[in-house]
Amino acid sequence: MLNAYLFYQDTCEAAFNYYAKVLGGKVDAMMRASDAPADMAAAPGREKTIMHARMSLPDGSVLMASDAPGEQFHKPQGFSISFTVADPAEGERKFNALADGGSVTMPYGKTFWAKGFGMCVDKFGIPWMVNCPADGM
CATH class of the missing domain: 3.30.720.110 (Signal recognition particle alu RNA binding heterodimer, srp9/1)
Known part of the structure; x- marks a missing residue:
């Protein structure tokens, strides 16, 4: 099985809510950085960002994603x-x-x-x- 994993610049939650509506998907998981254990605490100001999201689509496909920290985010290129x-x-x-x-x-x-x-x-x-x-x- 091959599934796409996307990275966003702090727009993962909005994107997945939009894709659920547009593509008819169901958001199965939306884990925030604040949900991580204390020894993996989010950087200050990043507590509400998404550390993992999972969406199931009607055809059985799965789309996964998260918000990448600013210094780790790169504009998507070379794929669709x-x-x-x-x-x-x-x-x-x-x-x-x-x-x-x-x-x-x-x-x-x-x-x-x-x-x-x-x-x-x-x-x-x-x-x-x-x-x-x-x-x-």
Whole structure:
């Protein structure tokens, strides 16, 4: 099994709440830094940040994430989270919701390999590809 683990700059909780709504997921865990044992205490001012979050999606996929401390956070690059849907209209709805407040890299539309495909970076800085494969792909 392969699952994505994302890092945010103190927006993990907002991102996961948004993804649950947009993708139909269920947040299974949202552990704050303040939940850690005393010998692993959070740095002052970081008590409310998320040290681990887990979301289950309707297709059985799992997405996990946390807030990276400022000096350890790096802007995501060199990858995209690929989300596959069966219905092109559903794909377009999900793409538009993910792109809302972010930026569109490739507008959602029909391609030679897909009934619908688009690329965007969401408002939390995470790159996405939404794909509705053509028959047989």
